[in-house]
Amino acid sequence: MPPRKLLTVRKRRLGSELRRIREHAGLTLAQAAERVGADRTVISNSESGRFGVSPQRVRAWADSYECPDAAYVDALAAMAAERMSGWWEHYRGELADGALDLAELEHHATAIRSVQIMYMPGLLQNEEYARAVFAEAVPTPNPERLRCLLSHRLRRRDVLDGVGAPTCTFLVHEAALRMTYGGAGVALGQLRHLLQESERDNVMVRVIPFAAGGFPEVGSSTQYVHGPVPQLDTVQTDTATGPAFIDAEVRLVNYRAALDRVERLSLDPEKSRDFIREVAQSVRV
Structure with a gap:
């Protein structure tokens, strides 16, 4: 067979x-x-x-x-x-298929827009912060699985580099900025990394402050991944069992509208950088 x-x-x-x-x-x-x-x-x-x-x-x-x-x-x-296997296939059998599908989706993206409420965007996480986030999983991953999860997470960041890299807009809630995964030292290092990544030409970080009030429900972690044509756009959301992928036309329209509203509530990129610096200065190591 x-x-x-x-x-x-x-x-x-x-x-x-x-x-x-x-x-x-x-x-x-x-x-x-x-x-x-x-x-x-x-x-x-x-x-x-x-x-x-x-x-x-x-x-x-x-x-x-x-x-x-x-x-x-x-x-x-x-x-x-498409015939060539991507780098994510190296993790086949070690990580859930959804994690590999997410990496493939990002690899083919022309643009990415995400909303993060409790965590820093996965594509903008540094190694220490990602390790601390994975360590909070239930059940706690063993050392070998943690190594695999971390390696995959860091490799995903390569999508931000090189010719044809997608234009990315990351809408990050103040709650995510103030969460101290791994302790104050790790949190401070991640905030500084976020500031550094926000200087990329293809990356825009916009903060949603607590003062902005309520906003449309988009899930605790949501990515809107643009394809080469609008019909091939995809929404990825985090669930307790892994990433979920949405491509129904009506739902895509609704997610676009929700993300538009959230973006209007967020600070512009320069004010967002100032806000991140203020949060970093408040961290006591």
């Missing part, structure tokens, strides 16, 4: 988009199969992500379904053309 292919979130997403195009065309599986000249089980398995699909087939099916959005079809064909 051939080895079972990995069904990643990205592969499932490609399949679900193919199904979406077909359904928007008003075609049943049987009708689509007749139109494209393929067995309906091939289409069904491709839409579920169980079968791979070539860029040529993506374009042929989209053409048969009369999809009018050329940029959308181009983006799907590019997804179908």
Whole structure:
């Protein structure tokens, strides 16, 4: 029996988009199969992500379904053309699939916008702070698992570097700034690291002070990851069992609106840096 292919979130997403195009065309599986000249089980398995699909087939099916959005079809064909395994596959079998899917999602992002309430953004955490956060997990990870979690977390930060790095907006609540994971020394080091990272050309940190009052419920940790076209955007939220991924069109619209409102409540980047410096100065080591 051939080895079972990995069904990643990205592969499932490609399949679900193919199904979406077909359904928007008003075609049943049987009708689509007749139109494209393929067995309906091939289409069904491709839409579920169980079968791979070539860029040529993506374009042929989209053409048969009369999809009018050329940029959308181009983006799907590019997804179908991906063959190389990313660095995150090194952790396959050691970490939960959701952690690997998150790294892959960030790797392909054109822009990232996140809201953090209790923790510093994962992409902006330094090693000592990340270690302290992981140490609070229940059950407490053993040394080998902690090493693996920490290595993966720090490797994710590479997405901020190099040509084509996504533009990132991090909305950080004052509560996250004042939490002292690992003690005052670790907290101070993380605040200084946050200030340093905020100077990157592709990184904008904006603080949501307690004085801003209430804001839309977006979850304790939420990332809105922009794809090459809006139809391929994804929301990632943290849950007790790991990251959850959301791509339903209506929910994406709602999350965009919620993040817009939160951003309007936040301080601008320069005032945010001043605020972070004030918090850092209040830390007593």
